[in-house]
Amino acid sequence: MRRVLTVMILAALFIPISASVLSYAEEYVPRELKGYMTNIAHRGAFAYAPENTMSAFYKAIEMGADYIEFDVQMSKDGIPVIIHDSTLNRTTNGNGYISDYTLKQLKSLDAGSWYGKEYVGETIPTLDEFLVEYGGKVNILIELKYPELYPGIEEKVAIALREFNLVQYDSHEVIIQSFNHESLKLSKELLPEIPHAVLVSKDWRKITIHQLEEIATFADYFNPSLNMVTSELVELVHHTNMSMYAYTVRNPSEAGRLYSLGVDGIISDFPDYAKLVVK
Template sequence: MMKKWAAGAGMAIMLLGGPLLQPTAADASAVKVENVAHRGASGYAPENTIAAFDKAVEMKADYIEIDVQQSKDGELVIIHDTTVDRTTDGSGKVKDLTYDELSRLDAGSWKGEEFTGEKIPTFDEILDRYRGKTGILIELKAPELYPGIEEKVAEELQERNMDKPQNEKIIVQSFNFDSMKKMDALLPKVPIGVLTSSILHTTDTALNEFSTYADYFNPNYGIVSKDLVANVHEKGMKIQSWTVRTQETADFLLEMGVDGIITDYPDYVDPRK
């Protein structure tokens, strides 16, 4: 994995090649930037639903980003908030509702009548539907609420041979760094990402620590700079930034030289054209 050797390799490259190896603004548009559909193409369809994920595939996103939580009876489900109130016609905490209760909720009509009847998907449903069609960026949402969720996610991936990066495009990320250390131990061949919106996590000390188990440092775009991107790369990690909801933000991140852009609108991010 990148984190096992790239930090040293990155330093060696810097010593050998110096600034001549760094991409310039002129060729930034030629650099492949991963287009990550945030909760699916959630600008156009209800987030974290099949409609949003299908739309992302239709729009040729490189990855769909999903949020994994767990029902009261242990089913892994795809929903962002720790309550169902905002994105369904129900109420209550995800962890307090059984899968049967969650499966009966309407997760689409809030976005538009045409999405009435969209359901909260399960994790295995997403893996089976999209494997081989697009990459999957798996976010463990509030894993501290769900003891053992890391093992369950790992098992689902291993059962499908999706724990080997040469077979499937899979990344696992979270704001919970301890959870990601655990995922790295469980799935040593799967790239790990750490999420943050804090500038405190951009110091050399913090980045060096992340690089011992993470392959991706994924910050809010508000703390992204060219210096940060260069420093993350120097530590042997890649950087994907979130959440893009305007063309101006997408253009800014492309100029900064990030490796991936996590966006509600995949059509805002297409440097390949």
């Protein structure tokens, strides 16, 4: 019943949302601006399924996302797992820190019922499970989440990607990002073939060209909070030969504004927004 009501509500909202997106794009996007805005599904299709689950990833592909973004941490026994928070409380029926649980214990938890009854029984995926299902079939943006809590996580991710033959020069099928720039440097040393992206928050509003040039020595993408994006920042990032994926888009007007400013892509809970704006 809840699923039916959700579908009815979304159906009722679809027309005004689409109109808002198109109206905003027509008003703000310069006519001469032609191109494509990469569409990254944040934690999968988070707006439509429980985040960082196989259901969310499947939904993102179904909706035509260009990339699936997800967060990697590690279990107590050193297995890379896909989950956002450092604790289990919000998105599972468990409590406490992920690092205190073995993989077997983590897999016994329910990671879907908090979102809806139809997702009861969803489990926390491992990185390997994701790569078995989707490796080489969809572009992925991997965030090293809280790597300071998990010594060696960079190497574990590198090993997994190599085992699945996903490490190739001049390919953007896999991108690794992190707020921890020292961790990102280490990952880049381990995987020089793969593009890397620095994540930054609004605290970096006053970033200089010199700082960007330094970042460009180990990163290929500069991914900022959407609130700090200006046309000047986009220009500076592009000047240093980096691309920009802004996060986290949760309404159509944000998507339209970012498109008008020239970002290369958006990381969004709604994989349908980017395509609507570009159209």
